[in-house]
Amino acid sequence: MKIAISGKGGVGKTTITSILAKQLAEKHSTVFAMDADPDACLASALGIPEEKALNIKPVVEMRDLIRNRTGAGSFYVLNPKLDDAVEDYCYKHGNIWFLRMGDVKKGGSECYCRENTFLNALVSSLLLERDEAVLMDMGAGIEHLTRGTARGVDLILVVIEPNKNSINTAHRVQQLAEDLSIKNVKVIANKINGDKQKQFIEDNFNDNDILGIIKYNENIWESSLESSLPNELGEDTIEQINNICSKIEAEINNNEKKY
Amino acid sequence: MKIAISGKGGVGKTTITSILAKQLAEKHSTVFAMDADPDACLASALGIPEEKALNIKPVVEMRDLIRNRTGAGSFYVLNPKLDDAVEDYCYKHGNIWFLRMGDVKKGGSECYCRENTFLNALVSSLLLERDEAVLMDMGAGIEHLTRGTARGVDLILVVIEPNKNSINTAHRVQQLAEDLSIKNVKVIANKINGDKQKQFIEDNFNDNDILGIIKYNENIWESSLESSLPNELGEDTIEQINNICSKIEAEINNNEKKY
Numbered sequence: 401m402k403i404a405i406s407g408k409g410g411v412g413k414t415t416i417t418s419i420l421a422k423q424l425a426e427k428h429s430t431v432f433a434m435d436a437d438p439d440a441c442l443a444s445a446l447g448i449p450e451e452k453a454l455n456i457k458p459v460v461e462m463r464d465l466i467r468n469r470t471g472a473g474s475f476y477v478l479n480p481k482l483d484d485a486v487e488d489y490c491y492k493h494g495n496i497w498f499l500r501m502g503d504v505k506k507g508g509s510e511c512y513c514r515e516n517t518f519l520n521a522l523v524s525s526l527l528l529e530r531d532e533a534v535l536m537d538m539g540a541g542i543e544h545l546t547r548g549t550a551r552g553v554d555l556i557l558v559v560i561e562p563n564k565n566s567i568n569t570a571h572r573v574q575q576l577a578e579d580l581s582i583k584n585v586k587v588i589a590n591k592i593n594g595d596k597q598k599q600f601i602e603d604n605f606n607d608n609d610i611l612g613i614i615k616y617n618e619n620i621w622e623s624s625l626e627s628s629l630p631n632e633l634g635e636d637t638i639e640q641i642n643n644i645c646s647k648i649e650a651e652i653n654n655n656e657k658k659y
Numbered sequence: 660m661k662i663a664i665s666g667k668g669g670v671g672k673t674t675i676t677s678i679l680a681k682q683l684a685e686k687h688s689t690v691f692a693m694d695a696d697p698d699a700c701l702a703s704a705l706g707i708p709e710e711k712a713l714n715i716k717p718v719v720e721m722r723d724l725i726r727n728r729t730g731a732g733s734f735y736v737l738n739p740k741l742d743d744a745v746e747d748y749c750y751k752h753g754n755i756w757f758l759r760m761g762d763v764k765k766g767g768s769e770c771y772c773r774e775n776t777f778l779n780a781l782v783s784s785l786l787l788e789r790d791e792a793v794l795m796d797m798g799a800g801i802e803h804l805t806r807g808t809a810r811g812v813d814l815i816l817v818v819i820e821p822n823k824n825s826i827n828t829a830h831r832v833q834q835l836a837e838d839l840s841i842k843n844v845k846v847i848a849n850k851i852n853g854d855k856q857k858q859f860i861e862d863n864f865n866d867n868d869i870l871g872i873i874k875y876n877e878n879i880w881e882s883s884l885e886s887s888l889p890n891e892l893g894e895d896t897i898e899q900i901n902n903i904c905s906k907i908e909a910e911i912n913n914n915e916k917k918y
Contacts, residue, residue, distance in 0.1 A: 408698060408801035410669010414824075426829030439667065439800035439831065441824045504831060507838030511772050540668030540799035541698035546765030563883035565673075565700045572698065572763060579766025600884055624822035625859055 407559035408521030408569035417537040425495035433530040437539040516549040524552040543593035545576035562597035586611035612644035663809040666818035667828035668799030676796040677704035684754035767877035775808040783804040783811040819857035845870035871903035
């Protein structure tokens with residue numbers, strides 16, 4: 401199960417990725433949680449101290465390792481659990497293995513094309529066991545899709561919040577995912593406050609596209625002052641997320657049957 | 660006066676750019692408002708109908724025009740008001756001339772490096788009159804700084820909201836701007852609700868770095884359901900923005916005296 405989490409900036413991609421990772425990790429032997437945003441904050445949302453996250457090698461450096469083994473350009477498959485070298489690139493946090501795409505570069509030095517290209521090759525080559533999952537927290541906006549970074553995932557989750565701009569972005573993501581032949585694109589509506597906002601979301605998407613709705617949760621917003629770690633979610637939010645996790649698994653299973 | 664508006668996704672870059680553009684346009688003969696985000700929404704925040712914005716040529720196409728006139732690689736200066744050809748790339752909305760960096764591309768087709776590189780060359784070459792201003796609404800995050808798109812601006816405004824992640828991004832922007840030799844980086848704190856949040860911002864920056872504080876405004880959030888156009892700002896918000904505009908002009912004037 402390989403999943404990319406996409407959407408406009410500020411909708412809650414990283415928070416939702418971190419919560420999904422934790423929930424999926426309860427049933428899965430390993431959840432690979434990849435921070436694919438140069439402006440990274442997934443590690444702290446997972447409760448991993450920043451200095452520990454920065455100490456692991458970014459996956460873009462794995463390129464040389466793989467090139468040395470396979471020769472440039474040749475096909476490779478990578479089973480991370482069978483490959484000790486992969487451990488240098490992971491921070492293990494229970495069943496969650498955290499990875500990060502690249503380092504913060506100097507101003508004016510470089511784009512992140514190299515990182516994105518390699519990340520796509522890496523994710524495509526990952527050979528997962530049935531009870532393993534990959535979650536990729538993508539950068540804000542659409543460039544990870546025009547670049548093709550997310551090509552090869554089984555599912556794109558587009559996080560939206562109740563405003564017009566985040567919905568416009570979601571519609572762009574749906575279109576770009578089609579270009580990448582990704583059939584399975586679902587929407588998670590976040591920060592929904594009341595029936596009017598719920599209706600607004602339902603008016604803008606097919607019922608079938610909406611995987612779940614997460615209600616506005618003051619606790620998440622309050623805790624974001626002191627820390628990047630969403631805590632004290634409360635029973636309601638946990639139930640909403642668990643529903644989404646069940647639907648994700650159903651989506652993936654359906655998909656396996658179809659293709 | 661060339662200004663880039665930067666910051667984490669969702670903090671309100673585009674809304675603030677659009678309001679600043681309108682306020683600056685009251686005193687300036689021309690404000691060039693550039694949408695430098697591939698996931699664009701500045702046009703609609705300015706009240707420009709989307710189909711009209713999409714009908715103007717993106718500035719990346721100006722590359723060929725300039726190349727034909729100057730020969731590849733040669734130095735050029737561009738005074739947009741004296742150059743009729745520039746009009747094809749602008750949508751004039753009162754004193755605001757809207758421009759956009761590039762088109763939405765197909766999924767998996769390309770990055771936005773070409774657009775960013777040209778945009779930097781273009782902004783550097785713009786020869787402005789004293790009463791003209793350029794505002795660039797940058798993409799979320801930090802890649803426009805590692806790419807060097809914003810190199811050559813007089814001022815970077817980093818928009819933050821009261822949470823840890825947007826402040827971390829702002830600190831990264833300050834560092835990256837230093838790499839680009841941009842001396843003038845100021846923070847605008849947005850969506851500030853109460854003294855605790857104001858204190859939180861003040862604890863995280865030098866007084867000198869904070870250009871202004873915009874209080875949380877329910878109207879902006881409410882209107883974002885139906886439209887991308889922030890309306891009915893109310894007197895308080897307009898006063899806060901006007902204060903910021905005055906400080907921007909003071910910053911730029913100080914800067915001119917210094918260098």
